Each structure stands twice: as structure tokens, then as C-alpha cells.
Amino acid sequence: MDIERMIIMSLVNDLKFRGLIYGMTDPDLEKALDNEKLVFYMGVDPTADSLHIGHLLACLVAKRLENYGHMPILVIGGGTGLIGDPSFKSQERQLLSIETSLKNAEGISRQVRKLLPDAKVVNNYDWLSSLNAIEFLRDIGKHFNVAYMVAKDSVKSRIETGLSFTEFSYQIIQAWDFEHLYANHGCTLQIGGQDQWGNITAGMELIRKLHGSDAKAYGFTFPLVTKADGTKFGKSDGGNLWLDPEKSSPYEFYQFWINTADDDVILRLKQFTFLDEKEIEDISRKFIEAPHERLAQKILAKELTDLVHGEAACLEAIKISEALFSGEIHTLTKAEIAMGFANLIDKCxxxxxxxxxxxxxxxxxxxxxxxxxxxxxxxxxxxxxxxxDLNFTVSKRQAIEETYTVIKKGKKAFAIVEHQ
RNA sequence: GGAGGGGUAGCGAAGUGGCUAAACGCGGCAGACUGUAAAUCUGUUCCCACCGGGUUCGGCAGUUCGAAUCUGUCCCCCUCCA
Known part of the structure; x- marks a missing residue:
């Protein structure tokens, strides 16, 4: 990206252009984002040992702030994950065991370091686990009015259907995270998805109570990623799409983006890529002229696969995709298959x-x-x-160079056999 | 504690003694058309299977030649009353 443009473009305008601002706790935040260097944090619950595509937007927003000069802290909710965030959830959550939580935290931490190499990664288990009940109730609980806590939209519905004290307390615990980071790391901004608004404002509330009314802390939320057809974003084959290449291959990852609906794809370019406004407009124009070429999807898939899995894996994913969907599988050589499909050979x-x-x-x-x-x-x-033919036999003799057989089911599912 | 209503396949919802492996809708999976899109149309969708077989309608125990359908009992959910 050319430097001149980066300087001219304000961060806030860029975020607005991308539709990434859902709520801001304070109008002053715009100025602070554009003109100051803030330490900010976002939280991730270690519910699995890998991030999934739902976390990607948050990481990318953090990266945008980082690129602009703000300093990210990633809080892995090793402690909060043990409590369970009730925000907008219809049911009480399954509690994680401590071992699982810590193990998952490690996996997530590794991934985040790839996406946000300069981020400070901390686990709130480190400070939450030593908190005792008396301290919690006297030093922190005292600052929260139950009426305030109950009034939050994020828990309101659950008051009727059932909400344990454990989950009800969650907002206080997360509030304490923010306060802890404010006091120990100078962190003045928390970012999160729109469902996090209640937890973020609880944190600001606590900071003001403990550090005085002139203590400045901000929050901003980005919108939930929604699809034009109303179905849930981020699922592939009914399961989560993971960022860990062992759990979801780069090919699957690439395919997820290439299959983005026309109605969504330009928005996705804005939300998920670092292409600037002019580049996106350019792509958009070409895409509208010739939608069947799916230029926008191709660029989106390439940009993101490259970012998450690296250039080599990205090229491999593109190569596999082209071979499979052109139907020219038989023209591939043994060496090309071995290289391009390396991670996908399922069975010998x-x-x-x-x-x-x-x-x-x-x-x-x-x-x-x-x-x-x-x-x-x-x-x-x-x-x-x-x-x-129901009795068809897969034989080494008919395999590509007597080594590989590619079996394809439907348009998108396939597997490769290596003959010995 | 009392009164009533209800629990049917992934979900929603018919069926109220044999013609029911169970209508219909959604979702899923495929096929056609396309652009690996959307929309549309077609097929398929309890399990195993070449014929054919097995197990289902909250659980259990009965009645019957025969039950998702009738009886008893237990469990769970909802509404109203205390």
C-alpha cells in the first residue's frame, strides 16, 4: 500500500467505509483512534483449540488498528471461559474443564501470533484464578448495581428462561479484565463483536468507579457478519471452518471464500481484506460487468488464504481448485498431484x-x-x-500414472487414493 | 399441591386400531440449468442390504390376530390455579 494514502486515510473513515463500526461508546473515540496511540484489547474464549472463521473478523479489525499504530493485547479467556458468557445465548453453557481451557488457550495463542505478530497475548486465567470470593464481592462486586446488570439486553431474555448466578456474574468478571488491563498495561480500549457491548460498558463502568470519573476508557463494537440469504456465516459442511490447517485444509478455506454469494462478496472484500477503497471499487465495477467470471470471489479467496495460510498453501489451494473444477484431472501429472494435493491424500x-x-x-x-x-x-x-456402474473397480492400472485416483462426489467433495 | 394441554423422523407438523417406515413443509444430500452463484425444476432423505431384512412415533408394562393409534404406570415440557 502506498504510504501517502495511508497517511491521508483516517482509520475511522476506513473502518466506516468497511462497515466495521457498529457501536462506539464515546464520540471522542474517533479522534483518539485517528490521532493517538492506544493500547487496546480483544478477548477470545478458548472453547476449542483453534480459532474459527468467526474469530477472523475480530483479528482483522485488531490488525487494522495495529497497522495504524495502536497496540493490541489479545486476552485469551482462560478464566472467563470457565464461567461462560451468557450474552445473547439462549441456554446455559457447558462449562469447560480447566485442563481443556488451558490446552485450547495454547493452540489459540499460537495462531494469533501468526496473524498479529506484535500483539501481546495474555490469559486472564493468570489473574482471575487467584481472586478469592471475599475480594471479588468486596472490591469488585460492590461497584455493580444489580438493576444495572439485569437491565442489559444481553441477559434480559435469560432472566425469564433461566440464568445461573455463575453466568450472571460473567459481566463483572470481564469488566475486571478491562480494569486489570487498564491499570497494568495502560489499555484504554476494548473492541469486540456487537454482542459484547454490555460486557465492554460494564468494564468502562468499573474503570470509572475505581479510577475516577476522568479515567478515559473506550469501547467499540463491530457488527455480526451476516449473509444476504439469512443463513449463518462461517459454517462449512455443517461444521466450523477452522483457521488451523490440520482441522480445515487451506483448500477448504479457499473454497469457503470462493463460494461467497454475489450479494455478499463486495462487503466481504471490505470487511476482510486490506484492499483499499479504490481497489475494491475497481473490482466491484468489473464484477458487476461480468459476474460469471467471479473476479471478486477469486480475489477475496486468494487474499484471505494467503493471509491465513501463507502464499505456498494458497497457491496450492488455487491449483487444486482449478484442476478439480475444470474437469481436467486426468491431464495432471503424478508430480503435480503429489505436490498440489499433498495434504489431501486420504488413503493408500x-x-x-x-x-x-x-x-x-x-x-x-x-x-x-x-x-x-x-x-x-x-x-x-x-x-x-x-x-x-455400481460394480466399478478402482484399479492401479487405470490410475493417473498408475499412482493416483481422484474420486469426486458431487461438485465439491472429493478424495484421492494413492496406489502402492 | 390442584386443573388442563402436550411429547411423532435433523426441525416444524399431520396421522388417532390394519391400506403407515409414517402425509406435508423446512433443512440436508445429489441431478438438470448455470458461474463451483442465486432462483427454478427433478430425485433422494430411519438403519443395513443385490433380492430382502432390521429398528421406530417420550420410557416401561399390558389389551389385541394386529398398536404411533386403546389401557395402566413412570419420566419430561407448557398453560392456568394455590
């Missing part, structure tokens, strides 16, 4: 076996019956050729 077989059985082994079907239904329905192809 010594002897020839039936397609039906292989599909089960490769998890393309859950039973022989299902495999047969798919073959009969014309959904299965081997090395690019549609198969309709």
Missing part, C-alpha cells in the same frame, strides 16, 4: 478395490447403500469420468 490401497467400498473408506458415503444411490444418481466421477 495395495490392491484394487470396488468404488462403493472406497467411497465409504474415504468418507464420501456413510454406507454402501448411500454410495450406490450417489453412483446411480450420477454424482460420482473417477479421474474426471462420470461413473454409472
Amino acid at each position: 490401497i495395495a490392491s484394487d478395490s470396488s468404488l462403493v467400498d472406497l467411497m465409504i473408506d474415504l468418507k464420501l458415503a456413510s454406507s454402501k447403500r448411500e454410495a450406490r444411490e450417489l453412483i446411480q444418481g450420477g454424482a460420482v466421477s473417477v479421474n474426471g469420468n462420470k461413473i454409472s
Whole structure:
């Protein structure tokens, strides 16, 4: 990006252009964001050992602030995760065990260091775990009025349907995080998704009570990522799409973005990429002229796969995608497959076996019956050729260079067999 | 504690003794059309299976030649009363 533009473009204007500002606790924050160097934090609950795509937006917002000169702290909710945030949740959450929480925290921390190399990563378990009940009630609890806590939208609905004291207390605990960081790290800004508003303002409240009314602390929230068709963003095949390449391959990650709906794709470029306003307008214009070329999706998928998985993995994902969707699988060489599909070779077989059985082994079907239904329905192809014979045998002799066989189910699911 | 209503496949919802593995809608998975899109149309969707077989309608125990449907009992949910 050219430096001149970076200086001219204000951070707040950029965030607004990208639709990333949902709420700001204080109009002064705009000035502070543009003109000061703030220490800010965001929190992540260690509910799994990897971040998923739902966390990506938050990380990228943090990166935008970091690029502008603000200093990020990532708080892993090792302690708060043990309590469970009730905000806008319809049900009481399953409690994490301490071991799981700490183990997950480690995985998340590793990932965050890749995305935000300069961020300070801390785990609130470190300060929350030593807090005792008396201290908690006297020093912190005393500053919260129950009426104030109950009035929050984030817990209101749960008051009727059931909310344990544990989860009800959550906002106080998170408030204390903010205060702790304010006091120990000079952190004056908390960012989070729109559901975090209640927790953020609780923290500001506590900071004011403990440090006086001239103590400046801010919060801002970004909107929930929504899809034009109303379905939930971030799921792939019914499961989460993870940032960990072991849990979701770079190919899957690339495919997730390439499949972005036309109605959403320009917004995604704004929200998720670092392309500037002019570049995005340019892409948008070309995209509207020739939507079938899917330029916007391709750029979106490339930018993000590159960012999250690195250039090599990104190129590999693109290569796999092109080979699979052009139908020219049989033209690939053994070496190209070995390189491009390295992480996706699922199964080695010594002897020839039936397609039906292989599909089960490769998890393309859950039973022989299902495999047969798919073959009969014309959904299965081997090395690019549609198969309709239920007794088809996958053999080394017919494999690509007698080494690889690519089995594809439907348009998007496939697996590779390496023959020995 | 009392009165009433209800629990059917992933979800919603019909069915109220045999024709019911259970209508219909959604969701899922495929096929066609396309742009790996949307919309639309088609097929499929309890489990296993080549024929065919197995297990279902909150749980258990009964009645019956035969039950999701009738009886008893237990569990759970909702509404009203105390």
C-alpha cells in the first residue's frame, strides 16, 4: 500500500467505509483512534483449540488498528471461559474443564501470533484464578448495581428462561479484565463483536468507579457478519471452518471464500481484506460487468488464504481448485498431484478395490447403500469420468500414472487414493 | 399441591386400531440449468442390504390376530390455579 494514502486515510473513515463500526461508546473515540496511540484489547474464549472463521473478523479489525499504530493485547479467556458468557445465548453453557481451557488457550495463542505478530497475548486465567470470593464481592462486586446488570439486553431474555448466578456474574468478571488491563498495561480500549457491548460498558463502568470519573476508557463494537440469504456465516459442511490447517485444509478455506454469494462478496472484500477503497471499487465495477467470471470471489479467496495460510498453501489451494473444477484431472501429472494435493491424500490401497467400498473408506458415503444411490444418481466421477456402474473397480492400472485416483462426489467433495 | 394441554423422523407438523417406515413443509444430500452463484425444476432423505431384512412415533408394562393409534404406570415440557 502506498504510504501517502495511508497517511491521508483516517482509520475511522476506513473502518466506516468497511462497515466495521457498529457501536462506539464515546464520540471522542474517533479522534483518539485517528490521532493517538492506544493500547487496546480483544478477548477470545478458548472453547476449542483453534480459532474459527468467526474469530477472523475480530483479528482483522485488531490488525487494522495495529497497522495504524495502536497496540493490541489479545486476552485469551482462560478464566472467563470457565464461567461462560451468557450474552445473547439462549441456554446455559457447558462449562469447560480447566485442563481443556488451558490446552485450547495454547493452540489459540499460537495462531494469533501468526496473524498479529506484535500483539501481546495474555490469559486472564493468570489473574482471575487467584481472586478469592471475599475480594471479588468486596472490591469488585460492590461497584455493580444489580438493576444495572439485569437491565442489559444481553441477559434480559435469560432472566425469564433461566440464568445461573455463575453466568450472571460473567459481566463483572470481564469488566475486571478491562480494569486489570487498564491499570497494568495502560489499555484504554476494548473492541469486540456487537454482542459484547454490555460486557465492554460494564468494564468502562468499573474503570470509572475505581479510577475516577476522568479515567478515559473506550469501547467499540463491530457488527455480526451476516449473509444476504439469512443463513449463518462461517459454517462449512455443517461444521466450523477452522483457521488451523490440520482441522480445515487451506483448500477448504479457499473454497469457503470462493463460494461467497454475489450479494455478499463486495462487503466481504471490505470487511476482510486490506484492499483499499479504490481497489475494491475497481473490482466491484468489473464484477458487476461480468459476474460469471467471479473476479471478486477469486480475489477475496486468494487474499484471505494467503493471509491465513501463507502464499505456498494458497497457491496450492488455487491449483487444486482449478484442476478439480475444470474437469481436467486426468491431464495432471503424478508430480503435480503429489505436490498440489499433498495434504489431501486420504488413503493408500495395495490392491484394487470396488468404488462403493472406497467411497465409504474415504468418507464420501456413510454406507454402501448411500454410495450406490450417489453412483446411480450420477454424482460420482473417477479421474474426471462420470461413473454409472455400481460394480466399478478402482484399479492401479487405470490410475493417473498408475499412482493416483481422484474420486469426486458431487461438485465439491472429493478424495484421492494413492496406489502402492 | 390442584386443573388442563402436550411429547411423532435433523426441525416444524399431520396421522388417532390394519391400506403407515409414517402425509406435508423446512433443512440436508445429489441431478438438470448455470458461474463451483442465486432462483427454478427433478430425485433422494430411519438403519443395513443385490433380492430382502432390521429398528421406530417420550420410557416401561399390558389389551389385541394386529398398536404411533386403546389401557395402566413412570419420566419430561407448557398453560392456568394455590
